[in-house]
Amino acid sequence: MVRGNLLAGSLVALMACSGALALDRPDLWPGLAKDIFASKAISKDADIATLEAPARAEDAAIVPMTINLAKPATQVRKATLVIDQNPAPMAASFTIGANSGLTQISTRVRVNDYTEVHLVSETTDGSLHMVERFVKAAGGCSAPSVKSLDEANANIGQMKFRTIAASDLGDARRREAQIMIRHPNNSGLQMDQVTRLYIPARYIDQVKVTQGDDLIFQMEGGISISEDPNFRFTFVPNGSKTITVEAHDTDGKVWRSQFPIEGAS
Amino acid sequence: MTTFQSSVRLMLRCIVIAFVIFIHDNAKARDANAAFVREIAPGVYAHQGAVALMNAENRGDIANIGFVVGEKCVAVIDAGGSLEVGRALLAALRQITDKPICFVVNTHVHPDHIFGDGAFVAPGVTFVGHKNLPRALAQRGAFYKKSFRPMIGALADEAVIVTPTLTVDGERTLDLGGRALTVRSWRTAHTDNDVSVFDTASGVIFTGDLVFLRHTPVVDGSLLGFLSVVGDLEKIPAKLAVPGHGPIGVDWPAALQAEKTYLETLTKDLRRLVKSGERVDRAAQEAAQSEKSKWSLFDDYNPRNATAGFAELEWE
Numbered sequence: 339m340v341r342g343n344l345l346a347g348s349l350v351a352l353m354a355c356s357g358a359l360a361l362d363r364p365d366l367w368p369g370l371a372k373d374i375f376a377s378k379a380i381s382k383d384a385d386i387a388t389l390e391a392p393a394r395a396e397d398a399a400i401v402p403m404t405i406n407l408a409k410p411a412t413q414v415r416k417a418t419l420v421i422d423q424n425p426a427p428m429a430a431s432f433t434i435g436a437n438s439g440l441t442q443i444s445t446r447v448r449v450n451d452y453t454e455v456h457l458v459s460e461t462t463d464g465s466l467h468m469v470e471r472f473v474k475a476a477g478g479c480s481a482p483s484v485k486s487l488d489e490a491n492a493n494i495g496q497m498k499f500r501t502i503a504a505s506d507l508g509d510a511r512r513r514e515a516q517i518m519i520r521h522p523n524n525s526g527l528q529m530d531q532v533t534r535l536y537i538p539a540r541y542i543d544q545v546k547v548t549q550g551d552d553l554i555f556q557m558e559g560g561i562s563i564s565e566d567p568n569f570r571f572t573f574v575p576n577g578s579k580t581i582t583v584e585a586h587d588t589d590g591k592v593w594r595s596q597f598p599i600e601g602a603s
Numbered sequence: 604m605t606t607f608q609s610s611v612r613l614m615l616r617c618i619v620i621a622f623v624i625f626i627h628d629n630a631k632a633r634d635a636n637a638a639f640v641r642e643i644a645p646g647v648y649a650h651q652g653a654v655a656l657m658n659a660e661n662r663g664d665i666a667n668i669g670f671v672v673g674e675k676c677v678a679v680i681d682a683g684g685s686l687e688v689g690r691a692l693l694a695a696l697r698q699i700t701d702k703p704i705c706f707v708v709n710t711h712v713h714p715d716h717i718f719g720d721g722a723f724v725a726p727g728v729t730f731v732g733h734k735n736l737p738r739a740l741a742q743r744g745a746f747y748k749k750s751f752r753p754m755i756g757a758l759a760d761e762a763v764i765v766t767p768t769l770t771v772d773g774e775r776t777l778d779l780g781g782r783a784l785t786v787r788s789w790r791t792a793h794t795d796n797d798v799s800v801f802d803t804a805s806g807v808i809f810t811g812d813l814v815f816l817r818h819t820p821v822v823d824g825s826l827l828g829f830l831s832v833v834g835d836l837e838k839i840p841a842k843l844a845v846p847g848h849g850p851i852g853v854d855w856p857a858a859l860q861a862e863k864t865y866l867e868t869l870t871k872d873l874r875r876l877v878k879s880g881e882r883v884d885r886a887a888q889e890a891a892q893s894e895k896s897k898w899s900l901f902d903d904y905n906p907r908n909a910t911a912g913f914a915e916l917e918w919e
Contacts, residue, residue, distance in 0.1 A: 392884060396907040400914050402884045444882065446914070450746070475750065478656060478821075479713040480907060481743045485824055486791040488735075498918060502880035514880075518917060530741035533766045537738070566914065570882070 389457040398476035423453035429562035435553030439574025446564040448482035490522035499597035525561035550578035639695040643852035644805035666715040673779020676705035682719030689719025710811025712739040721763030732767035733796035792832040806842030816849025826912040
């Protein structure tokens with residue numbers, strides 16, 4: 339009886355604790371905003387860009403994020419994705435080419451914990467605009483790490499490009515395309531106390547996508563981008579016959595590939 | 604009779620009753636301990652975990668675990684999802700045999716199979732796992748202890764991450780004295796560190812999470828790898844299986860069929876969605892919905908499997 343009560347008591351305490359754990363995370367945003375954006379004023383408005391993020395991460399290692407430039411006419415120079423509670427919060431910063439016609443870009447990120455995700459857009463006038471989403475951590479045995487390190491390393495640098503037959507992109511000339519790069523994008527591991535293992539960090543820190551001399555987008559990223567970095571984006575062909583993708587990783591390795599633009603004039 | 608005499612008598616009577624209750628409770632506890640496992644073949648014992656997510660009520664007891672008794676010693680196969688579960692398995696084992704435990708095989712890195720390891724750490728006990736298990740534990744062990752705290756509280760804190768000292772790359776035979784267990788490492792499937800344990804004497808195979816029954820299969824490694832491994836598993840001449848989740852002591856290879864159908868359906872649907880240019884988040888909601896009625900925890904795991912599977916199949 340006493341034991342039963344104790345058990346019930348500890349269960350109640352436990353549940354109270356678990357609720358608190360999910361809610362009582364410190365608000366890291368003020369510090370992050372200051373560090374990443376050099377204390378510049380950031381207005382909270384969804385007029386410039388919006389962010390699509392799932393309410394709950396299904397797989398902690400692959401959480402889709404989609405940035406929509408709400409007013410393509412208002413030129414967005416840079417869109418930065420910050421995952422507050424991740425070990426490396428600055429997930430990716432996209433520089434948008436002035437003549438790209440890019441209105442949407444999606445990628446996949448790792449989400450370690452219950453977290454706010456911030457999208458900060460910088461317009462050509464230099465002002466900063468922010469939207470935020472809350473993402474619940476994936477449950478169960480899901481982990482924000484590489485699923486198969488051996489396979490990822492074996493195919494490192496392989497690239498794939500495809501155009502997607504899209505429906506309405508707001509402009510008959512606009513296309514949708516996807517770039518995939520094989521890379522473990524590994525956060526690495528300091529000497530592990532239990533296993534004595536050490537795994538060096540190795541990840542893609544820059545991807546540049548161009549058509550001819552025109553930039554479509556350039557990404558500076560870190561370990562919050564999922565393994566096999568994946569970018570799906572819209573653009574308006576500028577007449578070039580090919581798209582060039584150049585990826586650079588922290589080991590100084592560069593991979594460069596060219597892909598034909600279907601139906602390029 | 605004086606008051607004193609009656610008091611003594613009453614006291615004695617209470618002591619006798621207390622003693623009887625004690626004996627009775629002890630016997631009950633012993634039966635309860637032993638009942639924690641079921642002998643599915645001579646010398647092969649398994650415990651069936653709940654088909655559920657790990658939480659405070661089930662104390663992390665959601666995976667199937669067990670042990671095999673040889674002439675010389677005992678091998679434990681998975682230790683359960685908390686130290687408490689590991690201790691319950693150990694208590695059951697000790698009701699059945701006094702032989703020493705020489706091996707603890709961890710079938711893969713997931714918390715519901717390894718958080719109980721600490722109950723078995725002792726001199727003479729060798730922990731066994733896939734060649735990739737030490738790396739997976741290093742990458743995920745600390746994360747799991749933290750990420751499971753909201754679900755199982757202090758049980759996550761007290762879990763001990765034990766790194767195997769005997770790792771398997773291919774096949775390895777564990778000698779229990781007059782009884783040999785074959786531990787086999789697999790290519791990336793459920794995870795990149797799955798092993799199965801086959802007891803030739805009884806024909807029982809402990810599959811770890813390479814086989815799911817009732818509980819929606821979980822793909823945390825490779826969808827195509829998982830399908831390929833299911834094909835290879837079918838060829839193993841086992842009679843009965845202890846899957847990672849769901850009923851234990853089930854017919855082999857019939858136990859593989861439901862999972863195979865699920866993985867094939869998921870693959871087929873995802874290939875179609877990739878081809879049509881669907882976005883990964885939409886695909887995760889659509890794929891394999893025809894399988895939904897057959898499985899528990901479908902909404903917890905299917906969108907996740909579909910997300911990872913989509914990212915994998917995009918490379919085809």
